[in-house]
């Protein structure tokens with residue numbers, strides 16, 4: 001660890017940085033990074049759009065070390081920003097920028113990385129649950145489940161880095177929600193450290209437990225603002241049987257949703273995804289793939305996956321001359337999924353950065369009946385070459401990627417999210433609010449709801465120590 005003979009301003013008062021670092025060292029058994037270069041991977045997010053300075057990164061390996069680190073931060077009046085895999089897309093996993101973020105964090109920040117909280121208990125076969133540390137990745141958990149003949153139903157393209165704690169803190173969705181539900185539905189128990197260092201733990205794992213407020217449900221989706229999640233007891237599912245997938249062209253979002261609904265009447269749909277022609281073309285050039293369909297005039301491509309023992313000949317809902325590619329084995333299916341799973345990555349290339357453009361990443365959900373009309377309204381607002389839309393059509397959840405000059409980012413974001421609010425949608429379907437959407441929260445939540453949320457935050461974190469500026473400004 002590098003010690004700096006420096007004083008740092010916190011809440012208008014100066015404090016001794018050396019003393020803080022020594023105390024943190026003691027709390028987490030020397031697992032402190034304070035050298036600015038070594039902190040870089042922790043201070044900038046996946047999108048490259050968000051990030052700011054931290055005074056240190058602490059990497060506790062036990063719950064008691066998390067508690068001790070939080071108590072040190074409270075004593076010195078510095079903020080604690082919890083970070084898992086740093087794959088979040090709303091600027092919530094990194095400190096605020098001192099220059100460009102509209103949310104000003106007065107307190108210096110310590111990043112608490114959970115990536116060493118990787119304890120694993122054996123899978124409980126009778127309850128179909130498993131207890132893991134919050135730093136275990138989603139991919140690792142999926143492997144643990146598979147090794148026991150079970151299945152973890154939350155899946156997302158960031159699975160190799162995203163952590164269980166991060167997915168619980170954001171109530172992550174992903175590609176299997178239409179079959180298995182969001183992360184909140186998987187939580188059977190949770191351990192977390194509160195802003196005063198106290199540890200709360202509810203690990204009974206009971207399917208039924210109506211003893212007062214559900215703290216687990218509250219902490220799920222709290223994005224590090226109420227507590228640091230340290231361990232999670234998760235519900236596993238039985239694995240799906242044999243699957244089939246099809247990639248086909250559709251006229252628009254309404255047709256895609258109607259197809260999902262129709263196929264779902266007779267079959268167990270495991271995923272129903274869409275991406276537009278522009279996004280498909282970007283992935284083809286990024287991944288050096290050929291155009292997957294015969295024609296390229298369909299505005300949207302749809303990827304449907306379902307449980308099936310059928311053969312291609314049994315697909316009576318798909319006409320023989322349909323412009324579609326069917327996959328009935330895992331390797332063909334994986335090839336089809338590439339077109340969908342690399343959409344976020346491909347969208348990073350949408351803005352002309354040399355011309356000062358930024359990428360606006362929005363994640364909205366809309367009532368099913370309004371998907372097509374919203375798409376039409378959006379396309380009337382944004383030039384086609386500046387827009388990519390993809391998402392989880394089975395959940396009415398769209399990811400909207402827009403390239404815009406930096407000076408227009410706020411106006412364009414507000415214009416689109418206001419349209420979502422007017423149409424009865426949500427400004428965050430699954431990524432959370434973070435810093436990026438905090439100022440737009442009122443478009444989806446009433447003044448009374450915001451007052452109740454602020455009361456909860458003030459009660460659980462009266463000093464505003466945990467993740468200031470995230471969710472609530």
Ligand SMILES: Cc1cc2nc3c(=O)[nH]c(=O)nc-3n(C[C@H](O)[C@H](O)[C@H](O)COP(=O)(O)OP(=O)(O)OC[C@H]3O[C@@H](n4cnc5c(N)ncnc54)[C@H](O)[C@@H]3O)c2cc1C
Pocket residue numbers: 046081082083084085086087088089092093114134155156157158161162163164165166167168169170171172173174175223224225227228229230344345430431434467470
């Ligand atoms: C390519 C790609 C695809 C993605 N696809 C999806 C998708 O389909 N669905 C989806 O929902 N998301 C998706 N995401 C977003 C992201 O992966 C999720 O939000 C994920 O849940 C973040 O997990 P993480 O461990 O990386 O958390 P981080 O990014 O580190 O943190 C996210 C938030 O959670 C808080 N946090 C993290 N760990 C804890 C903890 N232990 N205790 C308390 N707070 C904590 C942080 O403070 C922050 O506010 C995708 C991201 C990428 C890059």
